[in-house]
Amino acid sequence: MTPDEETLVDARGVVRSFGERRAVDRVDLRVRPGERVAVVGPNGAGKTTLLRMLATLLRPEAGTLYIAGAAIPKQSQVARAHIGYLGHDPAVYLDLTAQQNLELFCDLYGVPDARERIATALAGVGLLARTHDPVRTFSRGMAQRLGIARLTLHAPRLLLLDEPYTGLDTQGARILDELLGDLGEREAVVLVTHELDRALDLAGEVVVMRSGRVAARRVTAGVPLARFRTDYQELTA
Amino acid sequence: MNPRGRRQYLALLRKDLRLEFRTRETVVAMGLFSLVIIILFEFTVGERIGNTTPIAGGIIWATLALGAVLGVGRTWVPEREQRVLDAILIAPVSRLVMMAARTTALVIFLLGVQVVVVPLAVVFFVNGTSAVNLLLIAGVCLLADACIGIMGALLSSMSVFSRTRELVLPVLLLPSLIPVVITAGGATDAVLNPSRQMAEYRGYCLFLAVYAVIFALVAYATFDYILDD
Numbered sequence: 496m497t498p499d500e501e502t503l504v505d506a507r508g509v510v511r512s513f514g515e516r517r518a519v520d521r522v523d524l525r526v527r528p529g530e531r532v533a534v535v536g537p538n539g540a541g542k543t544t545l546l547r548m549l550a551t552l553l554r555p556e557a558g559t560l561y562i563a564g565a566a567i568p569k570q571s572q573v574a575r576a577h578i579g580y581l582g583h584d585p586a587v588y589l590d591l592t593a594q595q596n597l598e599l600f601c602d603l604y605g606v607p608d609a610r611e612r613i614a615t616a617l618a619g620v621g622l623l624a625r626t627h628d629p630v631r632t633f634s635r636g637m638a639q640r641l642g643i644a645r646l647t648l649h650a651p652r653l654l655l656l657d658e659p660y661t662g663l664d665t666q667g668a669r670i671l672d673e674l675l676g677d678l679g680e681r682e683a684v685v686l687v688t689h690e691l692d693r694a695l696d697l698a699g700e701v702v703v704m705r706s707g708r709v710a711a712r713r714v715t716a717g718v719p720l721a722r723f724r725t726d727y728q729e730l731t732a
Numbered sequence: 733m734n735p736r737g738r739r740q741y742l743a744l745l746r747k748d749l750r751l752e753f754r755t756r757e758t759v760v761a762m763g764l765f766s767l768v769i770i771i772l773f774e775f776t777v778g779e780r781i782g783n784t785t786p787i788a789g790g791i792i793w794a795t796l797a798l799g800a801v802l803g804v805g806r807t808w809v810p811e812r813e814q815r816v817l818d819a820i821l822i823a824p825v826s827r828l829v830m831m832a833a834r835t836t837a838l839v840i841f842l843l844g845v846q847v848v849v850v851p852l853a854v855v856f857f858v859n860g861t862s863a864v865n866l867l868l869i870a871g872v873c874l875l876a877d878a879c880i881g882i883m884g885a886l887l888s889s890m891s892v893f894s895r896t897r898e899l900v901l902p903v904l905l906l907p908s909l910i911p912v913v914i915t916a917g918g919a920t921d922a923v924l925n926p927s928r929q930m931a932e933y934r935g936y937c938l939f940l941a942v943y944a945v946i947f948a949l950v951a952y953a954t955f956d957y958i959l960d961d
Contacts, residue, residue: 550818550822551822552821552822554960568960571960572826573824575822575823575824576824578822580818580819580822582815582818584815586815586818586819587814587816587819588747588751588814588816589814590750590751590754590755590810591747591750591751591754595747595750599744599746600819600823602739602742602743603740603743603744603820603823603824603825604823604824605736605740605824629754645819
């Protein structure tokens with residue numbers, strides 16, 4: 496297979512097992528710049544495992560996977576520079592301040608003008624006044640907002656989001672919505688979620704997974720939520 | 733190391749030192765544990781043997797090795813407990829840079845403990861020594877800590893995904909440190925015992941340097957694969 500460098504995710508027949516159980520079974524997924532893809536499905540469908548493979552945190556056992564044209568796992572380090580990953584947790588150190596956390600990730604990603612970028616990111620998530628406070632003193636929602644700031648620091652082209660709204664307060668959810676809405680045609684998003692309405696709102700395409708496989712793909716444009724919900728229940732029954 | 737790697741290395745090291753400065757969990761735990769072992773040695777051995785100078789080197793390094801296991805066990809704990817591991821592993825950082833930062837942090841923590849524990853152990857177990865001897869022992873500490881730091885960073889990273897890491901880590905680490913403990917104990921003994929020659933000290937130090945190089949080569953060959961799933 497020849498990787499297409501423009502395609503941000505090019506997964507073909509990827510497989511991943513845990514023990515005897517195949518968590519992801521021959522899944523194909525292509526995501527190009529500007530696309531927003533939501534992955535939905537019941538618990539244990541393989542959504543998070545698939546996302547962790549796209550994030551280079553898990554190696555595929557079979558199939559081929561290219562992220563931004565880089566072969567995984569061989570060129571994982573190249574691919575990682577393009578990825579922004581946010582899971583259920585904000586993934587920041589509780590005993591460091593907001594500034595220290597973001598400084599660390601600026602250094603790891605080689606972000607230039609780190610101070611300005613950090614100030615902008617913190618202002619963007621409404622945490623500028625808490626710049627020098629340890630994260631341990633933050634509420635869950637505030638910490639998750641800091642996680643969003645961390646996510647945007649290095650301007651990733653591929654955003655991988657695993658239930659990112661978990662723990663977010665209303666303000667945080669609005670900030671994340673705005674962030675996703677402001678993304679340009681250069682960036683792509685893969686969102687794993689249980690919330691069908693959000694998947695329908697944010698994504699141009701929804702991938703329904705069941706038992707590790709892709710059960711269906713749906714273009715969301717013009718699809719009413721009620722019909723999508725019925726469709727989803729039939730597919731995952 | 734290229735400029736980007738150096739920036740990443742310094743950032744990871746600064747993070748480890750900041751976390752330790754803020755929480756004081758690792759150095760304090762290692763220090764207290766080492767002090768308790770020294771006191772145990774004093775009551776179980778020191779009270780029964782009149783002159784403990786000939787065995788002081790062994791006591792010091794057995795103590796420091798056990799304390800080091802505690803410190804190495806704390807490695808990756810903030811990442812696991814605060815769920816930052818994914819964010820660190822997903823960053824475009826060479827695993828070797830991660831290992832180098834971990835190793836340096838461990839060496840600094842070990843030296844922080846040894847600054848207190850070694851002089852105290854000398855007071856307990858050695859019949860008179862000089863400042864020069866303490867400086868020579870500091871040299872042994874640096875070399876031995878490099879070995880412990882490298883092996884500690886390597887093995888703690890190997891066990892980071894293991895559910896039984898608290899059991900696995902000491903079982904792997906202590907046997908791998910046996911040559912280091914024996915050699916560092918020998919070097920310390922060569923300094924503390926007037927009957928021994930400086931040539932012995934230099935020989936032991938050379939061995940420690942060779943161990944450090946071997947451990948570094950093993951780490952270099954394996955570390956890139958260890959943290960990748």
